[in-house]
Amino acid sequence: MQNISFSIAADLLKNKAIFIYGLLLAVLGWGMFLIESQPEKTILALLQITLIVVPLMTSIFATIYYYNSAEFIQLLLIQPLKRRSIIWGIFAGLSSGFVLSFLVGIGLPLLLFYPTTASLHLILSGTFLSVIFTGLALLVSTHQQDKARSIGFVLLLWIFFTFIFDGILLWAMYQLADYPIEQSILFGTFLNPVSVARTLVVMQTEAAALLGLSGAIFKDFFGSLKGSFIAMLILIIWGILPYLFVKRKFLTRDF
Numbered sequence: 001m002q003n004i005s006f007s008i009a010a011d012l013l014k015n016k017a018i019f020i021y022g023l024l025l026a027v028l029g030w031g032m033f034l035i036e037s038q039p040e041k042t043i044l045a046l047l048q049i050t051l052i053v054v055p056l057m058t059s060i061f062a063t064i065y066y067y068n069s070a071e072f073i074q075l076l077l078i079q080p081l082k083r084r085s086i087i088w089g090i091f092a093g094l095s096s097g098f099v100l101s102f103l104v105g106i107g108l109p110l111l112l113f114y115p116t117t118a119s120l121h122l123i124l125s126g127t128f129l130s131v132i133f134t135g136l137a138l139l140v141s142t143h144q145q146d147k148a149r150s151i152g153f154v155l156l157l158w159i160f161f162t163f164i165f166d167g168i169l170l171w172a173m174y175q176l177a178d179y180p181i182e183q184s185i186l187f188g189t190f191l192n193p194v195s196v197a198r199t200l201v202v203m204q205t206e207a208a209a210l211l212g213l214s215g216a217i218f219k220d221f222f223g224s225l226k227g228s229f230i231a232m233l234i235l236i237i238w239g240i241l242p243y244l245f246v247k248r249k250f251l252t253r254d255f
Contacts, residue, residue, distance in 0.1 A: 054098075087247050098130040
C-alpha cells in the first residue's frame, strides 16, 4: 500500500501540469509577500487564491490522472493485492502530491514571513481542501465511466462550493433578516468545506470586524479554541466521507 502511494505521489510530482500548478502557487505565495508590505492583506489575498485555485486544480488534475492511470489500476487489480489497499494507495498518493505542492508554494512562505495563528489556519485549510477535493474527484471518477462527464461534474461541484453556496446563504440572510437566523447560518457553513475554511481563516484576522453582527457571532465561535477545533473536525469529516464512498464503490466496481 505504501509502495503504491509513493509511486503515485512520485509520478504525480513528475507531471508537468502538477509542476506548473506548484510553480504557480510558489510564484503567488512568495511573490505576494515580496510586493505587499502589509501581512494582513497578504493573508487575505492568499486565502482567496487557496479557496479558488486549490479546489479547482486539485479536482481537475485528480480526475484526469485517475482516467489516465486506468491501465495501471487494472494491472494492480490482477496482482495479489487487496482492493482496499489499492484505492487507499491511489487516494493517499494523489493527496500527498497536491498537499506537498501547496505546502511548498504557499505554506512555506507563510511560515517564513508571517508565522501567526492566521497563517497556521490557512495552511491547515489549504491542506484539508487538497485532500477533500481529491476525494470528491475520485468519488465522481469511480461512479462515472466517461472522462469528459466526470470533468464536467467536478467543475460543477467546484462552482457550487466556491460561488453558488455562499450566494444561497446570502440570499437566505437577506430574505430572513428579520429573524434570528445567525446560528442557523453558522451551522449552514458546515455543509460547505470552502465556507468553513474561509470563515476559519477570516476570523483570525482584523477583517472579521467588517462583517458586523454576523461577524461577531462567527468570531465568537470560530475565533475561540473550541470553535477552531470543531471547524477542523468538520474539515476532517469532509476529507473522510468522500473516501469512504470511493472505497465502497471501488470494492464492488467491475473493471
